[in-house]
Amino acid sequence: MQAARHRLPAAKWDLEIVQMLKHGQVLVISGMTGCGKTTQVPQFILDASLKSKTGQVANILCTQPRRISAMSVAERVADERAEKLGGIVGYQIRLESVMSTRTRLLFCTTGILLRRLESDPTLQGVTHILIDEVHERSEDSDFLMMVVRNLLPQRYDLKVILMSATLDAGLFSAYFNDCPRLEIPGRTFPVEQYFLEDVIEMTGYHLDERSPFARPLKRMNAAPKAGVSTRLPTDDIIDEIEQATNAVAPRHSLQDQNLTPKQLVARYPGIYNKLTLKTLAMIDFDKINxxxxxxxxxxxxxxxxxxxxxxxxxxxxxxxxxxxxxxxxxxxxxxxxxxxxxxxxxxxxxxxxxxxxxxxxxxxxxxxxxxxxxxxxxxxxxxxxxxxxxxxxxxxxxxxxxxxxxxxxxxxxxxxxxxxxxxxxxxxxxxxxxxxxxxxxxxxxxxxxxxxxxPEIQRVPLEQLILRIKILDLFDNMQDVLSQLIEPPADIGIETAKSRLQDLGALDLDKNLTPLGYHLASLPVDVRIGKLMLFGAIFRCLDSALTIAATLSYRSPFVSPFDKRNEADKCKLDFAIGNSDHLTMLNAYKSWIKAQKDGSQAAFRFCQENFLSIKTMQMLATMKHQFTELLSDIGFIREGILCRDLERKFRGSDGVLAVTGQEANVHNDNMKLLSAILVAALFPNVVQIKTPEAKYSKTGEGAVARLPKPEELRFSTKSDGYVSIHPSSVNFQVRYYDSPYLVYHEKIKTTKVYIRDCSMVSVYPLLLFGGCIIAIDLDRNDFIMSVDEGWIRFKAANQEVAELVRELRLELNQLLRDKIEAPSMDLCACPRGSQIIETIVRLISTQ
Incomplete structure (x- = not known):
């Protein structure tokens, strides 16, 4: 093992790395795959401290972007040092750690270090921080670099190393005041590299003029379409290539698809035959060929x-x-x-x-x-x-x-x-x-x-990042904080995220953390999924809520083999319930749990027969174990529930229902309530279903209204116009909905703007869990209650009903504040709390 270590390219840089850290606080190391930087650099630092005459042993934190990386690297380093994992070398990932008081080299995920900063803002006792794979530019790693950079003036003794395989070293060096850089050569085998022009030449690829992979022809007197490059007819291309002699090379700023055949000859001279150049002049570079x-x-x-x-x-x-x-x-x-x-x-x-x-x-x-x-x-x-x-x-x-x-x-x-x-x-x-x-x-x-x-931080929603800044309490002004990032996000993204957090109830009107926001920031999950988990605990439908939360966090258990898609789609529809993708996934998961009662082989066969992934089912069970520990840790359910105990007792299975108890799951099978708490988590992601005017067919008993075709229904959002149901949804071919509203988890644009993972919801959940309620007396007879600035409107029978719903909403909000401020409070033991919750459950269930 030691001989293998010495053969790594990084071994030659041992002394130089240690010396560079003695003379500066920050070092940037780039090294190609296989050079040994991830496993060796932290050991160089640890070994140097063990040999030091001062007797002070380094305390090193090395972050990795993924859980599996932190675990596998820690195991490798422990093996190299012939030590048991959890001694000098350990790892810590979310909800799992193998470490001890002896640990001096800890591999952890980036998120773990950010969590530690919440309770220990100056990282007392830590001597070195190594941030690996910074080239991936994840939201967490960019944020961690900013926090660490602000920490350095307070901790003159703290050393920081940034490491990556492929790295714009200059960018990171400049961010840390032009700190020194070091490049370690790799140990990968040589790879010959060829480009499109070479591939065409090697294979003799010939492009037919009518091929779908050819650019459109230039047309006489036709204005070119924006963004569409065109070409000459084939004969003209050949003539131009034949006549091209001593052509002037075009400017580098011109892209290949905008060149004439003569210019292509000048750009790729001598080494390519005429057929290759002809194909280059015809090919559509924007298509996957x-x-x-x-x-x-x-x-x-x-x-x-x-x-x-x-x-x-x-x-x-x-x-x-x-x-x-x-x-x-x-x-x-x-x-x-x-x-x-x-x-x-x-x-x-x-x-x-x-x-x-x-x-x-x-x-x-x-x-x-x-x-x-x-x-x-x-x-x-x-x-x-x-x-x-x-x-x-x-x-x-x-x-x-x-x-x-x-x-x-x-x-x-x-x-x-x-x-x-x-x-x-x-x-x-x-x-x-x-x-x-x-x-x-x-x-x-x-x-x-x-x-x-x-960078990820410039192209993803920023809600979790903003909550993290708020809970860290290290900075005074959020806008100033975000401007300190290595490449800050746009202002509009920041403002949108703040508004979304206000819609969820995580920030108040002054953009301060609410009690709900504090707990959402404490849960290392997307804020919507966090709210779903909390409401599942409050409304005593915990097990089912955690199952839905796991599917939204991970992925659907349904699979569609290429050669059996129709059969797989039919099986999925067999599980469909309540016009809801979320409840359909829940139904499939519960059916798998029932199949497990007949043994693991029966559960495996059940998945095969119903086009479900057994591995995904097992992962969803594991995630539920993790979510259960998180809620237990912040006091929302019975304390002392540990993920590792659940994993040990229910390996590959579930067990959440058993350990959380009947009281936490009284309403576990109430599908209307589960749809309602989806509103709480996903609002304002709502679409209205627009149904065309009824058409009638004549029968022996008279005219009968026929249901519209699925493509005749339209789905409207508040501000973005019309969207489509994604083909993977159980609602894709639905012709009739009992309620004209759907909530959805994400809206995504591919060939169209689609909503994915959507569920039909009733009006009462929108009134109780949506935006602010406004009651309007239109003509002294009709009382219209509206949510989300009037976009969702509901006609109440009279003023008393309108006021009753609004009062119930206010009582619920106060109850939630009480529960969130004192999570250990048992709502079931509190007469007022229990009565409010049961009234809401009854109202939703009987609508």
Whole structure:
């Protein structure tokens, strides 16, 4: 083990790193994958302190972006030091730790260190902080860097190291007052790199003029469409290429798709044949060219080249739809399908696929079988497939963006950054020399790609970050705090997040933390999911609320194999209940729990027969254990419930209902109440269902109104116009709703603006748990109650009813304040509290 350590490239920099830290507080270290920086740098510091004559042993915190990284690195370092994990070396992740009073090198997630800062703002006793993988630019790591930078003037003895595989070292060095930098070379195998022009030349790819992957033709007297590049007719392209001699090279600022054929000849001179240049002049650079991917795969497995014939192929595609297209294309290709099918493993890899489907990509195929993995950027850093020799990089990725002005997330198709391209290339050089094919031109890579991806903090909702700032209480002005971030978010995103927190009741009108906000900040989950958990505890439907919270935090347990989608969709609809995706997932989960009574094999068969992922079910159970401990920890349910005890007793199963007791779950099967607390958590994410005028059909008994077709229904938001139900929803083909309102978890833009995970809700929950109620006397007879500035309106029978609902809402708000300010208060033992809750439950249940 020691010999292996000394062979790592980082070993040569031991003394230099220690010396640099003696003369400064901050050091930036960049090192390629495999150089040993993550495991070795903290050991250099620890070993130096153990040898020091001062006798002061370092106390090192090393943050990792993911739980699995913190655990695996800690285990590796403990092994290298021939020590038991939990002694000198330990780890701490959310709800789990292996450490002791002897621990001097602690690997933890970034979130754990931020939580520690809440109670220990100056990190007394800590001598070194190592923040690893800072190039990922997660919200947590950017925020931690800002907090640490503000802490350094108060802690002159504290040393900070920033580490990453691919790093814009200058940016981070400048942020920490031009601190010193160090680069450690990597130990990956060499990877030959080719670009689009090379791939076309190698494969002899010929583009037909009518191909869907060709750019549209230029038309005489037609104004060009914005954002659409056009091309000359094929004969004109060939003529221009033939005549191109001594053409002047175009400016680097011009992109390839905007060049004439003559300019292309000048940009790519001499080394490419005329057919290659013709294809470059015709190809649509903005499309994922499945035709070229298919041809390149044929060339890799059977073509005339000197590269290895063994080893896996990793194909990077933007998303699940593109994976499906290429997957189906290959199955119908005679080279990969039909009689040759046994020669290939064609495996999709995507975060929404089940763990069972994902596991096979790590297996080694039999000799003579080629593994082809179709994946997204999940395989850039999170997952490593060791036997990859070839990488095909489409150059595109889907990235979540958040439009704060519309409170809407979109999944945009974007060009990857140079850092992404470098990571993808490196996947081919883990165990042997490899080859990377990038399906974009070398000119785009060199002159038009961003060096790094957009930081997460600039493209995600900011609610949790704002709560974290409020609860840390380290800063006076929130706007000033956020402006100190290395690359701050836009002001509109900050203001939208504050408004959303006020809608949820987490901030008051003066934007100070409410008691609810304090507890939401204490729960390391999305604020909406946190509120769902709290209301589940208050309204005594805890187990079911935690199940729904887990599905929203993780993912749906339903799976749809490519070749059995229709069958899978039918099974999902069999579980449908209450026009609700959330209740449908709950119903499937509860059915799995019942199947477990007949043993683990019965539960496994149940999942197979109903297109449910057993691994996802088990993960949801684990998350419920974690949520239960969190609520126990802040006093909302019985104290002393520990996740590890639940895991030990109910491994792979649930048990939350058993340990929390009947009293906490009296209303566990009340579906109307569960829909109501979804309003509390998700408001103001509400859509109104607009039904067309009734059409009638003649029958023997007279005219009968017919139900509208699903596509005739329209779904309206308050401020963003009309949206569509996502095809994955159980409401996608619904023709009639008992109530004209739906609440939803997220709104996302792909080909359309969709709402996903939606549930039908009644008016009373909107009045009781939505925005402020206003009662309006229209004509002395009708009393209209409105919520959300009049967007949701409800006609009360009389003034007394209107006042009763409003008073009940005020009583509920006060009760919630009392419960949140004193979480251990038992509402069931309090006559007033119990009466209010039961009145609300009865009102909702009988509407």
């Amino acid at each position: 499945n035709e070229l991917i298919e041809l390149l795969l044929e060339w890799i497995v059977d073509g005339p080249h000197q590269y290895p014939r063994e080893g896996a192929v990793l194909v990077f595609l933007p998303g699940l739809a593109e994976i499906k297209q290429v997957y189906e294309l290959l199955l119908t290709n005679p080279v990969f399908g039909g009689r040759n099918k046994s020669r290939f493993w064609i495996l999709p890899l995507h975060s929404t696929l089940s763990s069972e489907d994902q596991h096979r990509v790590f297996s080694t195929p039999p000799k003579g079988t080629t593994k082809i993995v179709l994946t997204t950027n999940i395989a850039e850093t999170s997952i490593t497939i060791d036997d990859v020799v070839y990488v095909i990089d489409s150059g595109r990725m889907k990235e979540k963006r958040y439009d704060a002005s519309k409170s809407m997330e979109s999944l945009d198709l974007v060009w990857e950054s140079k850092a992404n391209a470098q990571q993808r290339k490196g996947r081919a050089g883990r165990v042997a020399s490899g080859v990377a094919f990038h399906l974009f031109t070398s000119h785009r890579h060199d002159y038009h790609m961003k060096p790094q991806p957009i």
